[in-house]
Amino acid sequence: MAAANNSAAVDQLASDLNNTSLDGKPTVDTSVAGAGDDAGPTPNSAAPHPQNSASLYVGELDPSVTEAMLFELFSQIGAVASIRVCRDAVTRRSLGYAYVNYNSTADGEKALEELNYTLIKGRPCRIMWSQRDPALRKTGQGNVFIKNLDVAIDNKALHDTFAAFGNILSCKVAQDENGNSKGYGFVHYETDEAAQQAIKHVNGMLLNEKKVYVGHHIPKKDRQSKFEEMKANFTNVYVKNINPDVTDDQFRELFEGHGDVTSSSIARDQDGKSRGFGFVNFTTHEAAAKAVDELNNKDFHGQELYVGRAQKKHEREEELRKSYEAARIEKASKYQGVNLYIKNLDDDVDDEKLRTMFAEFGPITSAKVMRDSPSDEDEEEGKEAEDKDKENKKEEEEKAEETTEEEGSDKEKKDKKGSKKLGRRRDEPAHDQRQAPLRCPRSAQGCPQEPA
Numbered sequence: 253m254a255a256a257n258n259s260a261a262v263d264q265l266a267s268d269l270n271n272t273s274l275d276g277k278p279t280v281d282t283s284v285a286g287a288g289d290d291a292g293p294t295p296n297s298a299a300p301h302p303q304n305s306a307s308l309y310v311g312e313l314d315p316s317v318t319e320a321m322l323f324e325l326f327s328q329i330g331a332v333a334s335i336r337v338c339r340d341a342v343t344r345r346s347l348g349y350a351y352v353n354y355n356s357t358a359d360g361e362k363a364l365e366e367l368n369y370t371l372i373k374g375r376p377c378r379i380m381w382s383q384r385d386p387a388l389r390k391t392g393q394g395n396v397f398i399k400n401l402d403v404a405i406d407n408k409a410l411h412d413t414f415a416a417f418g419n420i421l422s423c424k425v426a427q428d429e430n431g432n433s434k435g436y437g438f439v440h441y442e443t444d445e446a447a448q449q450a451i452k453h454v455n456g457m458l459l460n461e462k463k464v465y466v467g468h469h470i471p472k473k474d475r476q477s478k479f480e481e482m483k484a485n486f487t488n489v490y491v492k493n494i495n496p497d498v499t500d501d502q503f504r505e506l507f508e509g510h511g512d513v514t515s516s517s518i519a520r521d522q523d524g525k526s527r528g529f530g531f532v533n534f535t536t537h538e539a540a541a542k543a544v545d546e547l548n549n550k551d552f553h554g555q556e557l558y559v560g561r562a563q564k565k566h567e568r569e570e571e572l573r574k575s576y577e578a579a580r581i582e583k584a585s586k587y588q589g590v591n592l593y594i595k596n597l598d599d600d601v602d603d604e605k606l607r608t609m610f611a612e613f614g615p616i617t618s619a620k621v622m623r624d625s626p627s628d629e630d631e632e633e634g635k636e637a638e639d640k641d642k643e644n645k646k647e648e649e650e651k652a653e654e655t656t657e658e659e660g661s662d663k664e665k666k667d668k669k670g671s672k673k674l675g676r677r678r679d680e681p682a683h684d685q686r687q688a689p690l691r692c693p694r695s696a697q698g699c700p701q702e703p704a
Contacts, residue, residue, distance in 0.1 A: 511539020
């Protein structure tokens with residue numbers, strides 16, 4: 253009976269795909285408007301686990317989610333035996349997933365049916381049966397890869413789209429660190445037959461007006477070997493350092509002399525100006541390899557071209573990372589065991605003395621004594637300090653002059669007051685000044701003279 257229902261669901265979805273079109277192409281509507289807390293249960297998502305396990309995996313959790321929050325949610329379904337949020341052993345920060353164990357399998361099935369993609373702290377959680385055996389997860393059987401997804405499609409929308417073909421063990425849309433869709437996802441079916449049905453009916457269809465690719469998931473190891481095979485049989489060539497005046501026809505003619513060209517293009521900006529690079533695709537690998545060998549570093553319209561195999565962005569980044577790492581290791585190994593560090597040198601030891609001290613042990617490539625050298629910033633700071641000192645000294649001198657003038661003025665005022673008290677005229681000399689003997693300026697010893 254269940255098999256008949258599944259078959260009917262598949263036939264119905266296939267009929268919908270064939271009857272609905274956009275620009276002459278079949279389409280599937282995966283509106284995510286109903287992905288809120290009040291969304292209905294996901295179809296075919298809670299089939300009994302083969303091992304009748306009562307343990308659920310809960311992923312895509314916010315780091316602040318605790319066991320108490322999960323208990324409050326999952327205890328509404330049935331008696332919860334235990335809950336554990338997995339955390340980092342050192343920092344104790346949440347790893348974003350947890351395990352919920354029920355006392356009965358029926359409660360686990362109900363929780364998977366009703367709570368999957370429920371919002372917890374603003375994030376829809378992803379619930380699946382806990383699979384303790386990693387070998388079963390890594391076989392790849394029933395695992396489907398979907399790419400070119402619309403950014404509006406989330407985990408629930410993807411689940412609802414593919415649930416008609418069979419029981420889904422896991423469904424996930426890849427996201428970046430900001431929670432935005434990367435445009436691809438995975439659906440893991442319980443059986444390989446369900447995966448085949450999904451590939452057959454959805455591959456090449458339009459999901460939210462975007463044509464998607466649906467195929468079997470290929471493990472990374474197999475993808476790497478396939479990638480190496482593609483590298484050895486490339487047909488697409490990348491060309492850079494192209495003269496801006498070169499036309500598309502001239503560019504194509506240059507490469508047609510080395511084999512049949514299926515397509516060629518020079519990258520241009522919005523104004524139609526050449527960006528200095530382009531691509532050429534040949535029908536055979538031999539023609540592409542010949543073009544790379546003969547045209548690389550060739551002068552074309554006054555500029556030396558670079559011609560090589562076209563690479564994807566991630567491949568170029570990986571090669572650059574490897575080359576930088578190799579250069580770093582080579583540099584470290586080059587000086588390993590031949591570079592000496594000497595400390596506690598006397599102040600009068602310079603580069604020449606240091607070289608002389610160690611010359612008897614073997615040839616020296618370089619010898620350097622590290623010395624303190626004032627930087628430009630230090631010199632500028634020193635000049636500023638000197639200028640400030642000069643300004644301060646000038647201010648002090650001015651203050652001293654002002655003080656001297658004030659003291660002289662005060663003394664003159666005191667003398668005037670004293671003269672008034674004695675009843676003298678202002679121009680009359682003091683009594684002790686009239687009685688003081690005068691000395692002759694012409695005499696070395698000075699001769700006393702009586703005042704006139």
